[in-house]
Amino acid sequence: MKKLLIGMLFFVLCAQLVAADIYITEVMHSPSQTSSHSDGEWVEIYNTGSETVNLSDWTLDGNEFEDEEIESGEYLVIARELIDGTDADEESFEWYWGDNNGIWDEDFKAVDGSMSLSAEDCISLSSADFSEEVCYNSSYGGSSGRTIERLSLDEWQESDVDGNPGSGSFSLISESVEEESEDGEVSLHLTVSNSAPEVLLVNISTDDSSAEGVQVMPNVDLEKEVDVEVFVVDGNGYSDIEEVSLVVNNESYNLSFLESVNESVSKFAGSFAMESFDLAGDYVVDIEVNDGSSLGYGNTSFEYLGILSTRLNVSSVYFDMGPGDESEYFIEIVNSGNVLVDTEIYGEEFVSEEESISLDYLELYNGGWYSLETAVSLDLDLEPNVSEELRFRLIVPYSVSAGNYEGSIVINSMESG
Structure with a gap:
């Protein structure tokens, strides 16, 4: 106290x-x-x-x-x-x-x-x-x-x-008042106050770009570990410090003592993790130093770079249909990056060795059925680590000849905006 x-x-x-x-x-x-x-x-x-x-x-x-x-x-x-x-x-x-x-x-x-x-x-x-x-x-x-x-x-x-409301030990006489000396000797009493810790420097050593500031590149489908160094000043020395911690993206991490730079400055280090699906943008790293009696604070920031990445749950779809038949099917798109995603979808016509089926018969549902003869844009605003089902329909015209036909659907992803 x-x-x-x-x-x-x-x-x-x-x-x-x-x-x-x-x-x-x-x-x-x-x-x-x-x-x-x-x-x-x-x-x-x-x-x-x-x-x-x-x-x-x-x-x-x-x-x-x-x-x-x-x-x-x-x-x-x-x-x-x-x-x-x-x-x-x-x-x-x-x-x-x-x-x-x-x-x-x-x-x-x-x-x-x-x-x-x-x-x-x-x-x-x-x-x-x-x-x-x-x-x-x-x-x-x-x-x-x-x-x-x-x-x-x-x-x-x-x-x-919580304090002591309604009670205490207040006295008009100071405890520091000493009795008069009769032998010529005066005793000296020194109370050394606690020196509050201060954050001198916060350094994010994981920097994936030569641009000004700190840029961190995500890993696709994997956590990204980001290394941090914190230099702390405490007049009572590093042994006085009980804990150095950081908070980023609403997650807390403890840092470990690394070395003493001099009598009052010490270095702490650690890391934090960013998920592959954490949104791209600027993030603040808040530092707190606790010496048991008082707190010191600091912060820094970094840019979490954007990755545009999507995947589909299938690579091929097989049909066994006759003239006049129609079939609906779904393809799931997953946003495996960390930016919002829209799509543009078009088709390539079904062809056999002798004949083809027009793309008028291959459709995408977007509030109504649209032919994939021309590209259809979907404003999905698909968030990271979220999937969306795309609904398609194939119709076999009556006039088509029997045989094996092959075609494709092209799904292009782009950042929303």
């Missing part, structure tokens, strides 16, 4: 005008417990005095309290959405930190408040004779469902997940 002194790190309190009894003691600015931050943000205050204080003359971020009182030694939570309101979800402070029964009936006091917090912000608490402002940023604590909680007038620490 990280502890900090206000004068040394990132909290700054404005000067108090007179002695006060009410202090900001905990801030939940980036809740992960609710899908919307506005449903889970809250601020906690504490009464250090010996008497109950009416808050009607107090404001939080310029917003007045309703007729609320805070007793001596009591914590009060001001929630942005205490009870679920009229929004689409059912989430609220009570939904998560209460018992989700639609009323606030827990053993500590909580009220609604008007505020809007962000990862870098300032919160002010004031009355007619007192003013305090807490300023913070995301570089130290309070992310991923944790709070920043106050220990004393000048000390704060990051809480465990």
